[in-house]
Amino acid sequence: MSKHVLVTGGAGYIGSHACKALAKAGYVPVTYDSFVTGWRDAVKFGPLEEGELSDRARLDEVFAKWQPVAVMHFAALSLVGESMKDPGKYWRANVLSSLSLIEAACAAGCLNFVFSSTCATYGDQDGVVLDESTRQMPINAYGGSKRAIEDMLRDFGASHGLRAVIFRYFNVAGADPEAEVGEFHRPETHLIPLMLDAIDGRRPALTVFGSDYPTPDGTCVRDYVHVSDLVDAHVLGLKWLEEGKGSEVFCLGSGQGFSVREVIAQSRAVTNREVPILEGERRPGDAAKLVSGSTKALATLGWKPARADLTTMIADAWRWHQSGHYDK
Numbered sequence: 001m002s003k004h005v006l007v008t009g010g011a012g013y014i015g016s017h018a019c020k021a022l023a024k025a026g027y028v029p030v031t032y033d034s035f036v037t038g039w040r041d042a043v044k045f046g047p048l049e050e051g052e053l054s055d056r057a058r059l060d061e062v063f064a065k066w067q068p069v070a071v072m073h074f075a076a077l078s079l080v081g082e083s084m085k086d087p088g089k090y091w092r093a094n095v096l097s098s099l100s101l102i103e104a105a106c107a108a109g110c111l112n113f114v115f116s117s118t119c120a121t122y123g124d125q126d127g128v129v130l131d132e133s134t135r136q137m138p139i140n141a142y143g144g145s146k147r148a149i150e151d152m153l154r155d156f157g158a159s160h161g162l163r164a165v166i167f168r169y170f171n172v173a174g175a176d177p178e179a180e181v182g183e184f185h186r187p188e189t190h191l192i193p194l195m196l197d198a199i200d201g202r203r204p205a206l207t208v209f210g211s212d213y214p215t216p217d218g219t220c221v222r223d224y225v226h227v228s229d230l231v232d233a234h235v236l237g238l239k240w241l242e243e244g245k246g247s248e249v250f251c252l253g254s255g256q257g258f259s260v261r262e263v264i265a266q267s268r269a270v271t272n273r274e275v276p277i278l279e280g281e282r283r284p285g286d287a288a289k290l291v292s293g294s295t296k297a298l299a300t301l302g303w304k305p306a307r308a309d310l311t312t313m314i315a316d317a318w319r320w321h322q323s324g325h326y327d328k
């Protein structure tokens with residue numbers, strides 16, 4: 001019998017890659033998405049149920065129809081800068097919507113839950129190794145909203161037996177190596193796609209947000225993880241839950257930090273083109289450095305990232321960028 005997995009946000013960047021990985025692993029990914037930031041043509045690996053997370057009646061209907069073995073919850077608003085300008089939007093869209101989903105899952109008896117959290121829950125902790133045991137002290141409303149959802153999952157674990165694998169992602173990058181799906185945010189705010197836009201003339205230039213951070217070259221340092229590797233960890237997390245194992249938190253990153261200027265240099269090398277640059281102000285809410293210090297997912301889940309090189313991530317993003325899909 002087919003095993004269905006309810007994938008919220010399956011029409012988005014990471015969710016669509018997760019649907020591909022789930023289908024490859026023999027599951028049927030059922031996308032639940034409102035298209036607030038997602039795309040209909042990204043839903044290609046399983047059925048679609050259009051709906052809003054806050055619509056409890058619609059969720060109940062979808063749980064009853066598909067009887068999923070688990071939920072993978074990707075749907076969220078996730079822009080650090082926007083969350084600083086409009087925090088209420090983030091608390092409503094992320095926290096209240098997730099509460100509706102968690103209650104619907106518990107009511108339907110679907111007690112396996114995989115959740116997209118973020119290293120933005122750590123805030124700006126200079127000199128601290130970031131791993132699963134690090135204290136969460138978010139400095140923006142986006143990170144705050146994700147930490148609150150983690151807390152909610154723990155509460156529902158205690159009250160309803162919900163078991164959650166929480167993944168705290170570092171910076172997700174790259175695209176499906178077969179270019180069936182890729183990163184497509186409108187507006188785009190992420191470094192690598194914006195840089196590729198500047199390289200091929202879709203934008204006049206890339207603005208570097210801040211050059212006076214306490215980092216070796218003054219620009220922010222991030223840990224980039226390939227989207228295909230990231231979603232492979234989700235399939236392992238799902239199997240973990242299906243085997244009856246308990247709730248866990250895992251950081252997903254490569255353990256290597258790259259500054260904005262280093263990413264620019266690597267993109268120049270991959271594409272063999274210049275990156276037009278403007279020097280700009282710091283972006284509010286940005287931490288100086290976010291790099292994973294964890295090996296727990298490798299050791300515990302047997303996660304084996306296959307495309308961990310930043311060069312590979314940029315090359316895959318570049319292939320996707322140049323495919324016809326990108327010009328929607």
Ligand SMILES: NC(=O)c1ccc[n+]([C@@H]2O[C@H](COP(=O)([O-])OP(=O)(O)OC[C@H]3O[C@@H](n4cnc5c(N)ncnc54)[C@H](O)[C@@H]3O)[C@@H](O)[C@H]2O)c1
Pocket residue numbers: 008009010011012013014015032033034035036037038039051052053054073074075076077078093097116117118119169170171172173184185
């Ligand atoms: N991109 C990253 O680097 C990164 C890093 C850490 C964590 N995350 C998390 O990963 C998840 C996916 O991120 P992404 O980059 O794929 O985002 P995305 O915007 O591409 O995808 C989000 C999807 O969720 C849908 N959605 C949003 N709110 C909804 C709602 N209320 N009801 C129904 N559908 C809704 C959108 O339409 C979209 O298809 C998010 O939870 C994000 O916070 C992303």
Ligand SMILES: O=c1ccn([C@@H]2O[C@H](COP(=O)(O)OP(=O)(O)O[C@H]3O[C@H](CO)[C@@H](O)[C@H](O)[C@H]3O)[C@@H](O)[C@H]2O)c(=O)[nH]1
Pocket residue numbers: 078079080118119120169170171172189190191192194206207208209210220221222260283286290
């Ligand atoms: O035009 C730009 C865009 C970004 N940056 C910088 O590049 C770095 C990466 O920025 P971005 O790609 O926007 O990612 P983050 O703001 O780090 O956030 C991503 O990574 C987080 C985890 O670190 C996730 O939680 C978020 O959902 C996801 O958007 C940051 O230092 C930015 O200041 C620039 O200098 N210029």
